[in-house]
Amino acid sequence: MAAKSRKNFQVDNLDLQILSLLMHDAFMPYTEIARKLIVSSGTIHVRMEKLQKLGVVSGTHLIINPQKIGYDVCAFIGVFLDKGSHYNEAAKAFKQIPEIVELHYTTGLYSMFAKIVCRDTIHLREVLNERIQNVKGIHRTETFISLEESFRRQIKLVK
Numbered sequence: 001m002a003a004k005s006r007k008n009f010q011v012d013n014l015d016l017q018i019l020s021l022l023m024h025d026a027f028m029p030y031t032e033i034a035r036k037l038i039v040s041s042g043t044i045h046v047r048m049e050k051l052q053k054l055g056v057v058s059g060t061h062l063i064i065n066p067q068k069i070g071y072d073v074c075a076f077i078g079v080f081l082d083k084g085s086h087y088n089e090a091a092k093a094f095k096q097i098p099e100i101v102e103l104h105y106t107t108g109l110y111s112m113f114a115k116i117v118c119r120d121t122i123h124l125r126e127v128l129n130e131r132i133q134n135v136k137g138i139h140r141t142e143t144f145i146s147l148e149e150s151f152r153r154q155i156k157l158v159k
Contacts, residue, residue, distance in 0.1 A: 086137025
């Protein structure tokens with residue numbers, strides 16, 4: 001984040017408390033948050049609008065356990081590009097592959113690192129061979145199958 005945009009961040013302790021409660025339970029009504037923090041529900045509403053305008057909060061989403069709906073394989077794919085200049089085009093193509101749930105532009109060994117969720121290893125092989133390997137600019141990939149997700153969490157909000 002650039003120094004200029006950091007100056008514009010005006011997130012205080014109340015904002016962090018609101019965010020912490022919502023990170024624990026995104027369905028918590030503003031009235032409940034207000035009661036817990038001993039402020040008005042209007043204050044919570046105004047603060048949430050401010051956090052959205054600042055880009056601190058960009059929305060909410062449900063967290064679905066992929067295994068419970070038949071997606072039993074989680075894998076990570078290290079992507080080697082022919083050239084770094086192929087990144088934008090490759091990222092745009094990867095965004096069209098619904099099984100890819102995260103994509104990162106990285107330093108180090110790989111140009112890109114992707115998280116992919118598939119029904120089974122046959123589905124994974126199809127996605128790799130028929131879609132990912134056909135993306136222009138991809139030199140090669142390395143796939144790592146996750147045996148277990150030990151934990152997942154949001155950052156801890158400390159001020």
